[in-house]
Amino acid sequence: MPSRRNMRPVAPAPSSPSACAAATRPGRALVKNVKLFSHLANVGDTRSLIIHPASTTHSQLEEAQKIAAGAGPDVVRLSVGIEDVADIIADLDQAARSVTSGRH
Numbered sequence: 001m002p003s004r005r006n007m008r009p010v011a012p013a014p015s016s017p018s019a020c021a022a023a024t025r026p027g028r029a030l031v032k033n034v035k036l037f038s039h040l041a042n043v044g045d046t047r048s049l050i051i052h053p054a055s056t057t058h059s060q061l062e063e064a065q066k067i068a069a070g071a072g073p074d075v076v077r078l079s080v081g082i083e084d085v086a087d088i089i090a091d092l093d094q095a096a097r098s099v100t101s102g103r104h
Contacts, residue, residue, distance in 0.1 A: 026074070027073060028052050029099045030052075030095050030099050031051065031076060033094070033095035034050055034091050036083060036091035037088075037091060038050070039051065041056065041057055046081050047083070048078070048081035048088055049079040050077070052076055054071050054072060057071070058071040078092075
């Protein structure tokens with residue numbers, strides 16, 4: 001399993017509104033393409049959950065505020081549930097492949 005450090009973005013956060021909008025698309029597409037995960041912001045659920053905070057829970061903030069809050073355009077938050085680990089990994093893998101291949 002990758003360390004938390006390896007899961008951080010490697011590129012600096014975009015600074016212009018158009019760049020922020022472009023950076024938001026992959027995160028939103030990943031959320032759209034998962035099949036096992038529920039698109040919810042619940043806490044303490046037994047199901048695996050996924051959310052794109054920049055376009056949902058933090059959408060009312062300015063871009064700089066989102067980034068300062070850890071909810072930049074490239075952030076997707078996961079809450080892993082009790083489903084089989086292989087199913088969870090497979091779902092994230094297929095969603096990530098669909099985003100990177102442009103099939104979102």
